[in-house]
Amino acid sequence: MKKILIVSYYWPPAGGPGVQRWLKFVKYLPDFGIEPHVYIPENPTYPLLDDKLLSEVSEETIIIKKSIFEPYGLASVFSKKKAKKISSGIISNQKKQSMLEKIMLWVRGNLFIPDARVFWVKPSVRYLKEYLSKHQIDTVITTGPPHSLHLIGLQLKKEININWITDFRDPWTTIGYHKQLKLSSWAAKKHKSLEKEVLNVCDAIIVTSETTKKEFEQLTNSPIEVITNGYDVEQINKKPLDAKFTLAHIGSFLSERNPHILWQVLSELTQENESFATHFELKLIGAVSNEVLESIEKYQLASFVNNLGYVSHEEALQEQRCSQVLLLIEIDSEETKCIIPGKLFEYMVSERPIVAIGPTETDVEKIIKATNTGTFFNYQDKEALKNQILTYFRMYVAHNLKSHPVGLQKYSRKSLTERLSKLLISNF
Numbered sequence: 096m097k098k099i100l101i102v103s104y105y106w107p108p109a110g111g112p113g114v115q116r117w118l119k120f121v122k123y124l125p126d127f128g129i130e131p132h133v134y135i136p137e138n139p140t141y142p143l144l145d146d147k148l149l150s151e152v153s154e155e156t157i158i159i160k161k162s163i164f165e166p167y168g169l170a171s172v173f174s175k176k177k178a179k180k181i182s183s184g185i186i187s188n189q190k191k192q193s194m195l196e197k198i199m200l201w202v203r204g205n206l207f208i209p210d211a212r213v214f215w216v217k218p219s220v221r222y223l224k225e226y227l228s229k230h231q232i233d234t235v236i237t238t239g240p241p242h243s244l245h246l247i248g249l250q251l252k253k254e255i256n257i258n259w260i261t262d263f264r265d266p267w268t269t270i271g272y273h274k275q276l277k278l279s280s281w282a283a284k285k286h287k288s289l290e291k292e293v294l295n296v297c298d299a300i301i302v303t304s305e306t307t308k309k310e311f312e313q314l315t316n317s318p319i320e321v322i323t324n325g326y327d328v329e330q331i332n333k334k335p336l337d338a339k340f341t342l343a344h345i346g347s348f349l350s351e352r353n354p355h356i357l358w359q360v361l362s363e364l365t366q367e368n369e370s371f372a373t374h375f376e377l378k379l380i381g382a383v384s385n386e387v388l389e390s391i392e393k394y395q396l397a398s399f400v401n402n403l404g405y406v407s408h409e410e411a412l413q414e415q416r417c418s419q420v421l422l423l424i425e426i427d428s429e430e431t432k433c434i435i436p437g438k439l440f441e442y443m444v445s446e447r448p449i450v451a452i453g454p455t456e457t458d459v460e461k462i463i464k465a466t467n468t469g470t471f472f473n474y475q476d477k478e479a480l481k482n483q484i485l486t487y488f489r490m491y492v493a494h495n496l497k498s499h500p501v502g503l504q505k506y507s508r509k510s511l512t513e514r515l516s517k518l519l520i521s522n523f
Contacts, residue, residue: 097234097519098230099236100226100227100235100236101117101132101133101134102134102223102248103117103134104139106135107149108141109145110141110144111143111145112436112438113240115437116437117133117238118151118152120508122153128520134160136212136215139165145408146407147409163212200277205276205277209246216247223235223251224255227251233258234259235258235259236259236260236262237261237262239261239267248293249293252297258298259298263301264324265303265434269433295316295317298523299320299518300315300317302322303322304321306432306433324440325506326444326503326506326508327509331409331413333416334413336418337417337418337419339375340374340491341418341419342421342450342484343379344377345381345411345415345421353386356452356472357452360480360481361394361399361484362396375488376399377391377401378401380403380404380405381404381411382405388402415438415441416446419496421449422449423449423453423459424452425452425457425459426453431453432453432456432458433457443462444503446500447497450472450480451469452474454473455473467498467499467500468498
């Protein structure tokens with residue numbers, strides 16, 4: 096059986112989307128003749144916790160841990176709430192940032208390059224050189240963000256010439272929040288330089304979207320494989336469909352992801368259509384920024400909100416499958432065209448129609464259309480969005496609201512792991 100080492104920051108009991116990808120790959124890799132060893136921090140500062148995910152880790156999984164120094168722990172002395180928000184990617188609108196938040200963002204962007212987990216690099220390299228030799232492992236996969244983990248692979252490649260694959264769950268310097276880190280020109284150049292070195296020294300690159308592949312092809316000649324996120328076949332206790340006409344957003348609702356077009360449409364529908372107002376509910380599951388909540392209040396929608404807060408992954412899946420319509424919102428920018436949220440694939444198998452809003456010509460739009468799992472709108476499609484929500488409402492009233500997906504099998508976690516295993520076995 097071929098052995099590989101996976102270097103990951105996020106692992107159960109971490110919650111949120113970052114943990115799902117490699118938790119599922121590790122679950123299925125042994126089925127394809129690969130023994131995964133997983134290297135994770137011993138004392139991480141996770142912004143979200145989901146203890147229920149621990150049950151998904153096989154007892155046969157080989158887990159290696161090494162302690163990590165976490166600057167977010169020091170930052171929490173000044174403001175635990177702000178440190179946690181920044182760590183989880185929730186950054187306030189620039190006009191509403193306090194001086195403390197501005198300072199924390201500047202420190203995060205300029206002193207910790209590429210990120211605050213950079214102090215884990217040197218001790219990890221020292222430890223892993225011996226571990227890889229002892230266990231006769233010649234292939235290492237680093238997954239980011241945090242992208243400092245790629246520096247572990249970079250140094251191991253330089254020192255002992257292992258086979259090294261980088262997995263980019265999100266881009267590095269073009270990710271949406273990067274420009275909010277108040278980077279100096281020196282820091283911006285340093286990020287670019289490290290990104291280019293990682294991309295050109297590694298043996299292969301895995302990305303989650305075609306758009307990211309095209310972006311990286313401008314920076315490197317290293318082979319690039321697209322392996323998206325996906326869905327798993329999970330036994331979830333099914334709840335009955337919501338009695339209300341629920342539009343549910345599941346996951347972090349960031350400040351920059353605030354869809355005024357949607358709030359305008361829903362406000363108009365509740366004022367113009369008495370039946371819609373009677374049945375409508377806006378269900379929010381996960382961390383929601385204050386700016387989003389303030390916008391909902393501004394459009395007189397607060398009375399329709401059911402804010403459940405952060406729930407476990409299992410509960411999130413239950414809520415997906417009992418909601419009437421699922422909302423997928425992305426920031427309206429060039430940088431987010433490559434982002435395919437992991438929850439999209441779970442949405443697609445829920446048999447609930449998706450309403451997605453984002454920039455035009457995105458990977459998300461192409462997938463939704465190809466799989467017949469919902470409708471996609473850009474930020475100028477107000478009337479079309481309004482008509483579609485009204486159409487879904489009429490189908491709800493008629494008790495025939497449901498999606499009819501096609502071609503989902505290739506996005507199953509096991510199918511995706513098979514593709515990964517072929518890459519590992521054929522190339523290394």
